[in-house]
Amino acid sequence: MQVTRRGLVTGAAVGGGLLVAWWFLPRNYANPLEPASGEHLFGAWIKIAEDGVVSVAVPQLEMGQGVTTLIPQIVAQELGADWRQVAVEPAPVASAYPNVPLAERWAELWDPVSVGVSETTDDMLAQRFARAQRFTATADGTSLAAYEAPAREAAAAARAMLALEAADRWGVAWEECQVVSGIVSHGDKSATFGELAGGAADQSPPDPPPLRPEAPSDNPPPGSLPDDVSAIPQFPRIDLPSKVDGSYRFAADVRLPGMVYAAIRHGPNNGSELTGFNEAAAEGISGIVGAVRHKRWLAVAATTWWSAQRALEAMAPQFTVSYPVDSADIEARIETLLRSGDSYLVAETGFGEEGMTRVDTARRYDVEPAHAAPVETASAAARWSGGRLELWIASQAPEQARKAAAKAVGISPEDVALYPMPAGGSFDARLEHEHAIEIAHIAKELGRPVQLTWPRRDELIRSRPRAPAGVLIGAQLAEGGQGSIDAMRVRVACQPSSHEFGRRLFGNLIPSAAIRDTTGQKDELALEGAVPPYDLPSVSVHHVPVETGYPAGRVRGNAHQVSAFAIESFIDEVAAENNREPLSYRMSMLGGDIRLAACLQRAASMAEWDGGVNQSGQGLACHRIGDAETGARIACVATARRGEGGVRVARLSAAVDIGRIVNIDIARQQIEGGLMFGIGIALGNALRMRGGLPASFDYADLGLPRLADCPEIDVDFLPSEAAPADPGELGTVVAPPAIANALFSATGLRLRRLPLLSSGL
Structure with a gap:
C-alpha cells in the first residue's frame, strides 16, 4: 500500500x-x-x-x-x-x-539503589536502561x-x-x-x-x-527587533x-470494524473498591453490549458512548473508601510537619547550613494541588484477538503503558502492539497509564474492538494533581541594612510525589501501594528549583516528607511551580521591607547569571517598568529551569489590577533565553501557552477534596482562563549560542509570582497562597 x-x-x-x-x-x-x-x-x-x-x-x-x-x-x-x-x-x-537524558534525570525513580555511584556509572546505566526498556x-x-x-x-x-x-x-x-x-x-x-x-x-x-557546520537554528539576529508575528x-x-x-486523528477518532464504545465509573482516587451496582436499572437502555466489573471500577460498553454512559448512571455503582481524604486534613498535616517535622537536607550552596546563624526575616507560602486538566479526557481504542492486544493510545511513556496493559491481561508485552496517537493536550497527565490497563481488561472480556473514553467526572476523580506544599523561607540579612541576603534556608513540606509517580510508572503499582512504598522518603525531584538563581553566600534546602493520603503526580511546571512562586514572592517581600526597588535588587544578586540578568533588563524595558511603585499594578519575577550552563531562563513583568469582575491581568511582558532556537514560531507558542497556563494556576480555583473526591466535577469550576481573560502578551527571545533549552514550562512557572507581585503593587495586599484568590482578597 x-x-x-x-x-x-x-x-x-x-x-x-x-x-x-x-x-x-x-x-x-x-x-x-x-x-x-x-x-x-x-x-x-x-x-x-x-x-x-x-x-x-x-x-x-x-x-x-x-x-x-x-x-x-x-x-x-x-x-x-x-x-x-x-x-x-x-x-x-x-x-x-532511547531518551537517555530523561533516563539520567529520572534515574533515582527506576533504580534508586545504583544511582549516584559515579557519573560514569550513572551514564552507562542510563544508556543501558533506556535501550533495554x-x-x-x-x-x-x-x-x-x-x-x-x-x-x-x-x-x-x-x-x-x-x-x-x-x-x-x-x-x-x-x-x-x-x-x-x-x-x-x-x-x-x-x-x-x-x-x-x-x-x-x-x-x-x-x-x-x-x-553540516551549522546546527539547525531559527535564532533572531543580535540587536534585532522582536519578530513580526x-x-x-x-x-x-x-x-x-x-x-x-479536523482531519487530524486522536485516540478518540479511531474507528475499527465492529467497534463498541465504553464508558467507565471510578471510585475515589485512593484505595476505593467497587461494592455493588444495580444491573437491572440499565435493562431499558438500547444498544448495551455488556458490562465489565473490576475491583476498582465498572465499565459498560454499548453501540454508542452516550448509551453506555446512561447505563452507568442508571446502574449507580457504589464504592467503599478505605482512606477518605479531605483538603482540611491535608492542610493540617502540612501545617504540623512544616513547623516541626523531621527533614532531609537535599541541597546546599556556599557555606550551606553553617552560613546561617540567625533568622532576620521569614515568610510562609502555600501551594494547593493543581490538575493538569487537559481538555481531551483519557481515551484509547483496543482490539483483542488470538491472545494478542492491539492498542491505540496517546501516551507520554508508551513502553510503560504497553507493559502495564500486557500484565493486566496476562500476556507478554511482545503480544501487545501499541500504535502511538497524538494527544490534544497532556501537561504530563498522559504519563499515567491507568486507562491502558482498563481498556485491555474490557477488550479481552468483550472479545471485540472497543473504545474507552473517560467522562470529565472520572478524569477529575482519577487525576494525579501536582502535590500541595507548604514552604517556609528564612533569611539572614547583611549587617548595615540595604536588605542584602547573607544566607537563606528553604524548608518545603510536601509528599515525595516524584518517587510516588516513579513507583506507578516503572513499578506498575496502584496509587495506594505507591503511597505506602514512598512514605517518609527524601525526594529531591519534588523540590526542583528551590535553590535560587541568585548569588547568595549561603543556601540550604530541606525536604519535609508529608503523607497526604492522596495520590500526586506531574503537572506542567511540576516542582518549579512551587519553588518559583515561593522564591520570587519572598525576594519581592525582602526588597519591599528594605525599601529596595525590585528590579535593581534582583540585578544586584545576579552577577553569576548574566543571561538571566539580561532577561530581567529586557523584560523591564518591554513593559516600561516603573519601579513597581504603589498602585502601579506592575510586578516582576524571573526563574531558571536547569543548571547555570544549560538552563532555560525567563523574566516576566505582569500588569494586573483588581476590578469589579475580579482580578484582571492586562499585560504580560516576557524576555526569554532558551539558547539556540530551532523554531522560533513554536518557541513563541510554547511561551505564550505557558503564560496562559500560569494565569490559570495563579487565578483559577483551588482543587478541594471531600471524602477522597473533588468537591466539584464541573470543568468550568476549575476557573481556567477564557478567551476574554487573555491579556496582551509580549515575548522576546534573547540571541544565544548556548545549547537549546526547552521553553514549554517557563511561562507556566514565572506567571504566578509575577502576577502576585503585581497585585501587591496594585493593592498593597501580599498573597502567599496559590491559587492567589483561594482565600479571597
Missing part, C-alpha cells in the same frame, strides 16, 4: 507499530522497517519515496508542543530537503530511540536533548548516500555534490531525491556522518492544516 503524505500526517494507524533501527546503533538491534511501495529506507529515522516525499519518524508524543515539526525540521535542514516534501509518522516503541518517554523538555543529535546524524548519512549515488551516476566526487531543497546537483547536472532514492538506499554511509514562518507546523480542517 502506498502511504500518502496525508496519511502520514493525519494518523498513526498506517505507520504506527513499525519497529526500526539504524546503522549507528549496536548490531543486535534489527531493522525490521517495511517500506510502502515506492519507498526506500534510510535508517530508523528517514524514508524517501520515489515521488520525493521524505518521511521522518518521530519518537515523541505530539501533544500540542510541536515536536512533530521540530524533529522533521532538524532532519530537513541537515538533509537538504524542501520543507514542502517533508511528512511525519509516529516512530514505534523501539530500542532505536525502550524508554522513549516525552517529558521534562528533553526532546531536543535526546533526539536532535541522532536525527541530524541520520539525515547527514542519508544526504551523503544521495550524493554518493549521484556521484556514481555522473562520475564525480560525492563531496563536490550540493544537496539543497530536495535536489542533488553538480555543475549543470541535477537529480531529485525521488530519482536517486532507490540506488541511494543501497549506498554505504560514511562513518562518522558528515554533519504576522510573518509567514519559515517552517510552518506540519500538523496545522489537518488540525484546522
